[in-house]
Amino acid sequence: MCEIEEPSLNNEFEENTPSIVVFGDKSSGKSSVLKRLVGLPLPMGSTKCTPFEIRMLQTEEPLRKISLRYIEDENHKPTTPREVEFANITDLNDEEIEEKLREAQRYVRNPSINAENTQLLPDSDELTFTKNVVCVTISGPDQMHSLPMVELPGIVRDEESHENFLLSLVKEYIKKETTILVPVFQATSGIATQCVSRLAREADPSGLRTVGVLTKMDRIINYMSDDEKHLELATFVKGQGKHKLVNSVYVIRNPSSVRSEIFEDPDELEKATIEALKQHRIWRDVPSDQFGLNNLTMKLNELQQRSEAQERPETEERPETEVPSEAQEQSSI
Structure with missing residues (x-):
């Protein structure tokens, strides 16, 4: 496990690529929808208190991996964003992948604990809900689009502070x-x-x-x-x-x-x-x-292509304006 050395690449990917954000009330079935969309055994149930980001990339070699993105500390205070590699899940079965994802969820809910060399205590988390993100990269030759999907924790109404936090999180993403x-x-x-x-x-x-x-x-x-x-x-x-x-x-x-x-x-x-x-x-x-x-x-592919088309003119490089030479300037006088 190591810290990703070039976080700017991830930031650029997120900034310039349209993303799909799935959100809803707790137990609305959103995890099952995303699970079927991406073919990944996402954890479901009451432990789902962190955002999940699924990145799908087209590459020559197949790869599935989990990384952890930290943007707040154990007191919900903003920190310098960092992303660390957590696990390569390419060769794991569905049950093992789900177990790794649940473990990753707990680490981002305990941001003061080093995920590389410190074991988590059972049922003892620093944060109930967090902006820290579990990221899953799915890449390979069969991936047709570079498309991130984000699933946000289900909105709960059991406690006002929890509801306000989750509503704020959803608004920030969408x-x-x-x-x-x-x-x-x-x-x-x-x-x-x-x-x-x-x-x-x-x-x-x-x-x-x-x-x-x-x-x-x-x-x-x-x-x-x-x-x-x-x-x-x-x-x-x-x-x-x-x-x-x-x-x-x-x-x-x-x-x-x-x-x-x-x-x-x-x-x-x-x-x-x-x-x-x-x-x-x-x-x-x-x-x-x-x-x-x-x-x-x-429909999602259609909306993604439309969004990319709208974004493209702003991100494409414009040709540099030629600076006229001294001879050209004199001839034009």
Whole structure:
């Protein structure tokens, strides 16, 4: 483990590359969405109190590694940003990767502890929530885009200080004009009661860089007679109504548990959920391209390319202006 010697490269990558930020209430299903998007066994549950950044890069050799980025100390005071390598996970299986990620989470929540040579004490952390980041780099010849994705801790309301910290963290990440916002809504709660809607609208009033995700629709299928609820959700997915999003909303079916994830194919689960929804008259006119992970991925790629195109004129080098020679100056007089 060692400190990365050229942090400026990482800063430049983050500054000039559009990023996708996934955020939502606690237990909204955002970790499962990101897990399916990047194919990485991200930890889920109450220990998820740190931002996760997934960097996908196209390189000749495949590599997966974890690094830790520290930007605050054990008192939440800003420090000089530094990033240290933590683990090479290229050859690890999913269970081992998840264990390493959980360990990395604990180290960034204990910034005074040297991750290289100091063991963590069990269940004793300096910070409950932190701005320090667990970074995962996924690179190889199959990666088509240099694209960072960030998942933020779920917003909790059990304590005001925790809620305020998390709201501030989300606002900080989504304010950049090139950031693509992915607010995750859960179908089991009213759309108006989920604060991600307000956060997205405040950061992106035009809605042009926001695409919504609706999870937990499998729990609504059992209530086919609740026309009011189905109408609210179908209208939301179609990009209509009071809470409409310009880029609309995508219905994603995540595995309902770790056991379900092991023994059932997420794509098949999603297909079955979509077919069941389409049996309800309210959902029959919802466009098919608003369902499923593949359609969400295509929309994110579209928004990323649009964002890159807008950013490119500012980052491309301009040709230097030629300085006229003395002879040219005299001939023009």
